[in-house]
Amino acid sequence: xxxPHARPAFPGAFRWAVPALLMVVALAAxxxxxxxxxxxxxxxxxxxxxxxxxxxxxxRFGQEYGWFASWTTRNFETNGRLAAAHLLGQMGSVxxxxxxxxxxxxxxxxxxxxxxxxxxxxxxxxxxALGEIGDPAAIGPLIDKLKVREPCSLGPGASLxxxxxxxxxxxxxxxxxxxLASFGPLARPAIPVLEDLASTTxxxxxxxxxxxxxxxxRPAPAAP
Numbered sequence: 001x002x003x004p005h006a007r008p009a010f011p012g013a014f015r016w017a018v019p020a021l022l023m024v025v026a027l028a029a030x031x032x033x034x035x036x037x038x039x040x041x042x043x044x045x046x047x048x049x050x051x052x053x054x055x056x057x058x059x060r061f062g063q064e065y066g067w068f069a070s071w072t073t074r075n076f077e078t079n080g081r082l083a084a085a086h087l088l089g090q091m092g093s094v095x096x097x098x099x100x101x102x103x104x105x106x107x108x109x110x111x112x113x114x115x116x117x118x119x120x121x122x123x124x125x126x127x128x129a130l131g132e133i134g135d136p137a138a139i140g141p142l143i144d145k146l147k148v149r150e151p152c153s154l155g156p157g158a159s160l161x162x163x164x165x166x167x168x169x170x171x172x173x174x175x176x177x178x179x180l181a182s183f184g185p186l187a188r189p190a191i192p193v194l195e196d197l198a199s200t201t202x203x204x205x206x207x208x209x210x211x212x213x214x215x216x217x218r219p220a221p222a223a224p
């Protein structure tokens with residue numbers, strides 16, 4: 001026995017139901033986008049304060065610091081600033097508002113910190129973050145820091161005579177070289193400094209790193 005097709009309870013319902021549903025979804029998305037953008041901007045603002053050492057919100061895993069973190073974490077301030085640079089780098093170009101603060105930390109320090117039982121690579125992480133964010137405004141300051149060779153900053157219990165404090169390669173230089181390489185041909189002004197480092201360094205690993213950076217930065221030869 002054949003059954004007749006059921007008629008819709010509201011004739012023409014399907015003509016407006018789908019467009020209406022799409023409109024609801026679009027309005028919901030439009031309403032949530034500014035909220036997400038505002039949350040991102042607020043996170044960047046807080047991380048700028050943290051990388052400057054003014055306030056501390058999150059550890060390097062993005063977990064909020066507890067009430068007693070400053071009492072229970074060794075080298076809390078340095079670790080907090082290091083965490084902020086790491087988190088900003090992970091955000092990429094959306095963290096471009098942090099570039100001036102990161103440049104300031106790069107240029108004025110502290111450098112990578114010798115704690116007495118290891119290195120907290122603050123300046124190296126700042127350089128890495130600048131490369132990950134990708135704002136060309138960082139290229140000049142990165143080159144400037146590559147021109148000078150400085151010892152580590154000293155934490156409690158560290159010694160100026162420690163080999164960790166004055167390594168054979170400039171402190172932070174490997175991270176700076178990698179950051180410059182990430183800009184590709186935009187970092188062409190760095191070529192003379194990199195060529196000088198490649199010819200004068202006694203560290204074979206660093207020489208290889210500089211050579212790889214030069215390959216990424218030099219423009220590709222024109223096709224014959």
